[in-house]
Amino acid sequence: MSHLQTPHPHSSHAHAGDPQTSDGQHPGNQAPETPEGGHPIDAGLRRILKRETRSSRAGMAGLAAVLVIAACVYALLESALRAIGQPPWLIDPQTAAERLIALPEGISPLLLGSLGGVVAMVGLIFFLNAVLPGRKSRHLLEDPRAGVVVDDEVIASALARAARTAANVTQEQVMVVVSQRQVVVNVRPTSGVPVPEERILAAVESELQKMAPSPMPAVRVNVATSGVIGA
């Protein structure tokens, strides 16, 4: 992945040029019987937005709960079978405990080691899932009334449209990758037609300034050295 040099100042972080055109009529003022001002809503909204940009780990939680439930149900089954004097289904608790005590023996070390490796791997996945921040690929937009969360994919497709109209190429020749702090615009020019790199950069940056996502990413434009024929 060879990036062409694109020396340009990182887009400023401040939301100075915030293009929020809140049109004059604010029904919040005219709305009848609104004893609470903006504050309790804003506090609640800030919490909501913070939660919306983080993963809730609901899927992992469900998986963990199912694992624990399965283990518990199995243990219940075996102890119940033992309690009513029936033969065990797979292994009865006492034999299981004795086998466990005699552990390095009774099982091939290769099997034991690989079993341990798999269990440790699953545990590591769970643990990292809990510890890592789990940020979702989303950005926030400013809005006078509501909290706005935008998936990075939507931002990318909007920026791709800006880049493609500026470069005058087709949709397939532009690929935009949006991450938390960076936007990478990859353009493959039509063969024989020069692509105005500065214009693309300016178009993408102005679209981004109008959008004003927070955190504001920096833009980088890569123009591929090989062109596309027949586009």
Add this chain to the structure above:
Amino acid sequence: MNGTPHVLNRILIGILGLKLLAIGILFVLLATVPAVASWWRSWSTGVWEHAKFLSEQTRIPGREESWLWVAALVVLIVLIVLMVAWVSQQGKGRANLIVSDYDDRRTPGDVRIGGNLAEQALRAALADRPDLAGVTVATYEVRGRPGLRIRVQPRQGVSPHTLAADVSRLVEALDVVVGRRTPVLIHIGAGARARFSKAERVR
């Protein structure tokens, strides 16, 4: 926006992960390091003897089973119930009312406005926009207060800020209709429907 317990999820998943990790590492060490194997032998035999002794002590009078078995069964059942309760916490928080305590003093009784009103009004207002592939509106309860979650799926290339401004204007109109300002979350997302739909050309 829903009431999924984020912190609880992290803690419980972390505990389970640590336990599995410890068990796995113990297995690997048992298989590879002889010193660990001999330590494990002596330690676990001690524990097993102690458990046996305890179960001798705690025999149910008149029978030969120990009541520790019953206690273990109870603990297992409680654990299962707790796990089911944990799963049922995920994604809860849907509400039915968008305004539940409207007191305008002129009306005898109190006024309640269902969340369906907001959901259908917004969906109808956004229905004939060609640049949207889908709209879902749902009412959630956030810290005891109702809030709206508007999820729009624009087609490819739609500028999210203009879309957000349009939806926000609709929400302000809704504020006037309902007479209350509820917290609103606008989620502009990309789903499968938006991804495979054609780009919006005429705009």
